[in-house]
Amino acid sequence: MTSMSERAAAPVPAGQIHDLGYRRYDGPRLGRSQILRALVWHSFRSAWGFGRGTKAKVVPILMFIAMCLPALVNAFAVARGNSPLFGYDVYVPTLRIVVVIIFLAAQAPELVSRDLRSRVLPLYFSRPLRRGDYPLAKYLALTGALLVLIEIPLLILYAGNIASAKSGHGVWEQTKELIPGLGMGLLWSVLMAAIALVLASMTGRRAYATGIVAISCFLTWTLSELLIQTEGGVTSVSAGAQLGGLLSPFTIIDGVRIWLGGTNEGLDPYKLGHYGPLYGLVALIVLAACLGGLAARYRKVSRS
């Protein structure tokens, strides 16, 4: 009774923090690689709008549907006895560069500009992760998100084709074509994620970041297509046309595809001449430059 009345006599003042006792944590702690994995997973989810509001899911999901639709149409077409509408290695370039650009322009800023804008990075850098781990995690997450965006439609395409395959040989033929297609998807993801992130990490203003990614993608693409078409004569192809593809990441990737023996025609077929290896080299240089730029960007951010 006395303790009850004492408690009642001493009401908790407004705004006081209730103390239920501080508990120490002596359990296991995750190592750096596990923390990195957690950040990759967290970022991958936010690349698809999960863990955010409904609005954040609109663009990525719409783009995913837009990517998958042609593959579904193909499945119906093949089932009706038509020949396949798309080759695996040109599925992305033929119709869906625009979809990839929109996805990157919307979601790369989601991964990096938000954190820059709200200046949340010191909270990461004061934790066990090393300085390069943050951009690495963001890069892996966006690459993963692009892989999902690009490879799943290919698998749908594949499923649609083999569902109508008449023989085991037909399935084997499809599988043989699918593998380089998946390889191209990987190249797309690896290269485009690096380019989009380094561009988006230049500014914390999301609208600007979206603009920078979208405009640089469209602009370089248009430039290089212009060059290829104006220089590429009917009878002879000039060096300008052969090298014009180096101006934009999409045509670089397509150049690599042709160099590696891609047989299907891309959006704008052009001959590379002897410059095939150069396309491969430029792809590597662009990738290295973007990843280096990203690392340098965050080295600077962590000090400020």
Added chain:
Amino acid sequence: MPQTAVIETRALTKVYPGKTAVTALDGLTVGVAPGVTGLVGANGAGKSTLIKILLGLISPTKGQASVLGHDCQKDSAAIRILLGYMPEHDCLPPDMTATELVTHLGRMSGLPPTVAKERAAESLRHVGLHEERYRLIGTYSTGMKQRVKLAQALVGDPRLLLLDEPTNGLDPAGRNAMLELIARIGSEFGISIVVASHLLGEIERICDHLVAIDGGRLLRADSITSFTMASEVLAVEVEEGLAQLEQELARHGLAVTVQQRTLLVPLHSEDGDQTYDMVRDCVATLRLPLSRLEQRRHQVEELFRDEHV
């Protein structure tokens, strides 16, 4: 807890290179004992640079620093497991709830998923955020945001908290609440705390020790009691007869100083209420109209200034 220093620096120097090279820290040698320590200095004194070196984010130009026995340059990853850091500026994404953010940052501190969730809820409760923690941070008041910043520093169960200007942007009531909270974390949670602030008068209330730096150099490092022993004074104001009273008090052996219209009489804790009685008696004897009699603390700034001019 053993009484080893939580932070030790030796001749720590940081020069930011450039056209006009800036020396942010200039041969700073200081040890910080466990407990709540105030790191005080004007803006630009080198507080933030020191914190960044302790976190291993920048390396010193010269000298050494260690935190909880780990070298800041060689072993910064080990240090960051043991540290909780609350930055000075805004650092919270507006479009996440406090629970989501603190849980995620708990994961980033190396906690397993379920532990991160539990500890996020606990730390938010410790700082006084209850149902609000499910709201988006963008809807919070400044005081609530400061609490979230403190909660994220606490979530990984650190052994040392580095708080950079934790009362920034708060109103007086908010300041008091935040200071009380910090004092409680220091005394009840058993976590050592370094509070960086440019407001001495504010943090001296909650600190066991003070480290004062200026221009990247150590002004003074000592326990708070050695500062406050000499710092308490009794301010006496009378409506007339100031000079008379001064003479009378001096006659009784008090070291009176005049500051404009106020008499300042030093208080010594060992004297108890004697000084008060003496002042009262003198005023009564002289029949002066007393208008103010209050205990006052010297601004610690003044103490630093006095000793280093």
